[in-house]
Amino acid sequence: MTDQPVGHPATDLDDVVHQRVRLGVLTIAHQARRVEFGFLRTTLDLTAGNLGQHLTVLEKAGLVSIEKGYEGRRPRTWINLTKAGERALRDEISNLKRLIQQVEDSEA
Amino acid sequence: MTDQPVGHPATDLDDVVHQRVRLGVLTIAHQARRVEFGFLRTTLDLTAGNLGQHLTVLEKAGLVSIEKGYEGRRPRTWINLTKAGERALRDEISNLKRLIQQVEDSEA
Numbered sequence: 001m002t003d004q005p006v007g008h009p010a011t012d013l014d015d016v017v018h019q020r021v022r023l024g025v026l027t028i029a030h031q032a033r034r035v036e037f038g039f040l041r042t043t044l045d046l047t048a049g050n051l052g053q054h055l056t057v058l059e060k061a062g063l064v065s066i067e068k069g070y071e072g073r074r075p076r077t078w079i080n081l082t083k084a085g086e087r088a089l090r091d092e093i094s095n096l097k098r099l100i101q102q103v104e105d106s107e108a
Numbered sequence: 109m110t111d112q113p114v115g116h117p118a119t120d121l122d123d124v125v126h127q128r129v130r131l132g133v134l135t136i137a138h139q140a141r142r143v144e145f146g147f148l149r150t151t152l153d154l155t156a157g158n159l160g161q162h163l164t165v166l167e168k169a170g171l172v173s174i175e176k177g178y179e180g181r182r183p184r185t186w187i188n189l190t191k192a193g194e195r196a197l198r199d200e201i202s203n204l205k206r207l208i209q210q211v212e213d214s215e216a
Binding site: 011 | 116117118119121123126128129131132135136138139151152153197201204205207208210211212214
């Protein structure tokens with residue numbers, strides 16, 4: 001049994017970011033820069049309530065900002081990734097890469 | 109705003125596997141083949157109760173098997189990855205790679 005150094009990549013993952021739906025939201029917001037609520041909801045196959053809960057967690061953590069407006073006469077909600085959100089996603093990706101590397105190294 | 113194909117990688121992640129602590133357990137059990145409870149607990153910086161809860165979820169899902177025994181006179185618990193656990197970890201890793209690829213492609 002190899003002696004694992006303390007500080008496994010999994011311990012550096014942040015639950016606010018790492019949670020499956022929230023990771024999807026941050027990834028899409030990163031790609032699209034500014035993404036509309038309905039698009040997120042269908043792409044991630046969620047109910048509006050479920051997506052709303054996760055957006056509240058992300059907004060409270062300062063990782064996204066939420067913008068309300070209209071498209072024509074239709075009320076619309078847009079989600080933007082904040083600078084802190086960009087950093088948090090980058091940290092998550094680098095920790096995930098470390099974890100994947102460990103799995104693949106042990107197979108080499 | 110780019111049109112994302114339905115089926116974002118985040119929707120293919122399995123919460124049983126993806127959850128931060130459980131992902132750590134599966135990764136270490138994959139590397140060590142057979143890993144002792146105390147080693148997992150310290151490496152992932154958990155309480156025994158917290159680790160025990162996550163192991164119950166993984167065992168119920170058939171992803172790990174749990175073995176009780178003794179090392180000398182000391183009672184010991186070992187965790188082994190099942191075949192289903194290997195497959196689940198491999199699926200998780202490939203979905204995470206797809207997700208990471210999407211983030212990095214959007215930066216290219």
